[in-house]
């Protein structure tokens with residue numbers, strides 16, 4: 042569809058011109074993300090350590106004189122148009138455009154005078170791979186509307202607002218991690234986020250200096266019941282916290298974990314709680330190692346996180362476990378699933394010159410098991426949402 046060498050920003054601009062027969066007022070870009078460690082901890086008021094990816098979603102936009110919203114995406118030839126009535130009613134717009142309408146809804150619900158707009162969306166963030174294509178489109182649209190309308194909304198408030206779009210308009214009960222990574226990510230750094238206070242520390246994560254690479258493996262596993270299972274995990278965590286008499290599982294001290302688990306009367310809740318409490322500690326331990334410049338040594342923590350997701354939280358699938366095992370057998374320092382689970386991507390920490398052989402080993406293990414070939418790419422931490430020149 043696009044000419045070779047065309048960038049995602051070019052595609053958004055070309056789509057805008059073709060659709061609206063005029064020039065966009067600006068272009069806003071937001072990245073996807075991977076999470077280095079800290080899975081299903083965000084909605085437990087815990088800790089996460091994601092970073093923004095060099096893959097981006099770009100929105101070209103201009104004000105709409107009629108005060109309506111029209112959005113076109115390169116993934117869907119038909120533009121979607123809506124007005125205030127549909128935007129003000131969660132469910133009034135569905136499909137991918139709900140992420141756009143959700144942002145309009147969240148801004149209006151917060152009392153902002155949101156300008157009507159024409160938007161064209163192009164993206165290099167693969168949809169459905171667990172790399173936060175939804176947070177990317179929400180955040181790029183949010184940046185565009187804030188700029189076009191001159192809205193008074195400090196950047197610190199953006200992640201919560203984008204999360205509300207997803208929780209309350211789209212109806213996905215996700216936490217604050219993805220929007221935070223996509224909005225607050227910084228090149229060369231992982232984002233250490235306390236999901237209770239929303240305080241962040243930018244942790245230097247210079248893979249090149251360490252001679253390392255992060256290999257991202259797209260499992261190509263179909264998302265099996267991902268939405269229902271995510272909500273079920275969230276409920277289990279809330280039940281566990283209630284049974285332990287704490288506001289959130291963040292409040293369970295890892296040193297007191299055995300005693301806490303002994304107070305729970307069903308094994309499934311016990312395992313869910315154990316994952317969250319130990320995972321929070323693994324984030325803290327990973328941050329401590331990174332602060333000390335010991336990037337390689339984080340490998341075993343990544344692998345332990347995977348085992349916990351597989352055995353205690355039960356959110357992995359055979360393709361994902363195969364990718365992790367094959368990467369480790371081929372010499373990765375650590376490997377784990379990243380994101381919500383039931384498919385999506387695995388990340389592996391490898392020597393820079395081992396990225397290709399590890400990718401080949403995973404591909405071979407997949408072929409042996411008859412799985413659809415995985416996608417692989419190496420990534421570095423990139424910057425968060427921005428207006429393009």
Ligand code: GAF
Pocket residue numbers: 076079080081082083084215216217218219380381382
């Ligand atoms: C998804 C959610 F959107 C995040 O909020 C987070 O809970 C993650 O799954 C699991 O860590 O990406």
